[in-house]
Amino acid sequence: MLRTSLAIAALCLLGFPFSAIAQPLAIPPNEAISAHMEKGPDLSDFVRTCPPGLNDTPAMPQHYGQATILNMPLNRVFAIGQQTFITNFNACDGAGRPATTGTGAERTPDPAMGPRFTRVSAPETSSCAGCHSQPQPGGAGDFVANVFVLAQAADPVSRIILNEDFSNTWLERNTLGMFGSGAIEMLGREMTTDLQAEQQSAITSAEASGASVTVNLLSKGVSFGALTANPDGSVNTDAVVGVDPDLVIKPFSRKGAFRSLREFTVTAMNQHHGMQAVERFGVGTDPDEDSVDNELLIGDITAVTIFQAALPAPIVSTQGIDRATAVHGAHVFNEVGCTGCHIPSLPLKSSQFCDPDPQNLAGTFNDTSQSYCFNLSQTGIRGNSVAAYTDLKRHVICDSNKPHYCNEPASPLQASDSNYAIPGNQFLTAKLWDTGNSGPWGHRGDLDTIYAAITAHGGEATNSESQFEALSNSDQLAVVTFLKTLQMPILPPNQDPNVNMSNRNPVPNGR
Known part of the structure; x- marks a missing residue:
């Protein structure tokens, strides 16, 4: 039901066209x-x-x-x-x-x-x-x-x-x-709060009952597996999936x-x-x-x-694109199961963005008494719904039959900011809301068509990718057409990087 309703919400958006970093190993400070x-x-x-x-x-x-x-x-x-x-x-x-x-x-x-x-x-x-x-x-x-x-x-x-x-x-x-990064960070913070609260609840229950307690980890409709809390306060995270054992959602980098x-x-x-x-x-x-x-x-x-x-959130733009084809492509995108990971929209509890994140590690400013805040509605986020087409979860997206995204060496592995090694075949679900003007595609940028980026999927995406390849040529093209409507807006003026910015430029409102 969630998948279908979110897809319908995306189709509604298509009916109202709006005008308009890689990352290295993080080493803790000394x-x-x-x-x-x-x-x-x-x-x-x-x-x-x-x-x-x-x-x-x-x-x-x-x-x-x-x-x-x-x-x-x-x-x-x-x-x-x-x-x-x-x-x-x-x-x-x-x-x-x-x-x-x-x-x-x-x-x-x-x-x-x-x-x-x-x-x-x-x-x-x-x-x-x-x-x-x-x-x-x-x-x-x-x-x-x-x-x-x-x-x-x-x-x-x-x-x-x-x-x-x-x-x-x-x-x-x-x-x-x-573009839209403020909303993405706040989604990550809220999901982290949910997961860590579920862990703490399990620890409290285990200590009170004297028996181990297993809890399913769920936030915003996304499952991150399960963990078991023991009476001594320790936890077993072997069944946690898609996130580090510290349960901190890290929404930035591939x-x-x-x-x-x-x-x-x-x-x-x-x-x-x-x-x-x-x-x-x-x-x-x-x-x-x-x-x-x-x-x-x-x-x-x-x-x-x-x-x-x-930076304003990406928008849906059908300029130069056949709207009927795009609407049909959104339906097909949902029907073949792509929205299982690329969830069309995730809800925010609060649209207030404040920097810094209180969970920033030592070496990154985290004094919330000196926070700078603004409302994400000013970036085009409407109704606290973030239409980013992601679940902010890591997935295995390659295998021996589809090896393109499996190009990582066996060692060393990239690590997250909390120094957990990230398996070479796992990547964060790509945010598709800027697919239309963010090419080339793939974590190496070595795929110059959206079609190639889709058909390179394997691993957990095997079933959806197989269904996509079984589609007619016209349906496949419709899915690609739909994804091309998801774009970063153009800010006026579109500054050349070497031209000094005027401080009079207004903050864009995403419309």
Whole structure:
């Protein structure tokens, strides 16, 4: 019933056409950084200048403390975050990390490699928008923008002779779109709360009864298996599926590795640009030995996090598409069982987004007394329904008959932010709500048609994929046509990443 009703809701949307990151292994901070984080560091606003002897200017001279950001209206914070997102950081800003790897671990600087770019092990781009560029800043990325996860935890590898398959060695990842991310994070937080409450209830019952208690884990109609609580307070998570044993939904990255936009942003800034945030690396420190400290303040990270969270939710657009075919394709999409994982819509209990996430780990700002909040209705979320076509659960989507999505090496495995290894054949259910303008497709971005992305599915998707392949040509095309109606909206104006943003630009409302 749930699947059918959600599909019907999607069809209703089709009747009203609206106008309009990869991720590397997360390493916990060391004890010194953790202790620093607990003090809740903050710095006042300042204007950066270049280090002595570097006769140029920073690309991002103005920096903001958290206190300043908290006193700004949403449109102003959005504009500052957008500017940060599209800024091409340079050496005066602190870009590059000659003495550290992408995890922050020490390495011996190699002058022959240069302080800035190493295409495989990174830094490999000057700005966030260098990869998140299609159809505009904050969107997805072309194949050329792919990153190589785990290589960023190593010394520079660009000049090392590698084996023939970068993908198999370095876990190649294509860039995901960030539109609607605020709603996605809040879904993850609410689902985490549900699952952990169910666990605590089982623990309480087991302690009271003196016998083990098994509870089914269910949130928003999505099953995550079961766990057994024992009278001594311990739990057995062997039957938990689709989520780490800590029951924290991690809705960001292809494999579900990060719990929050902020955590994702702090990590990506260091790994992809060599820009260190003070909340993770400390105030007044220069761990990467590039002669620049305090590269990104807490307020800077808040602004770029809020920008991503406030990007409008994807929409349904039938411009240039036959509406009747799309409506039929939505019916067929449901009938063959694709909505079993790609659930058309998930409900939010609250449309209020607040950063930071209180469950952010040490090394990512988590002081909720300094939260910046706004209502997700301003991003186009209507009726607390998030039509993202996902269940925010990991699934096995490949097998020996359909091996395309099984390209991960046996070892090492990518780990989530809480350091649980994620099986190589498991991926987070893709959010399809931006499928129409987020190609190429697949976690490597090596599939240039939606049809190919569908037919590459195996594993848990075998039955649905087989039903899809048994469809007539016209029905298959109808499903593809339907998916092409799910698109990221275009913000006015569609800024070139190298053009300075005006702070007068309003926050988009998704309509």
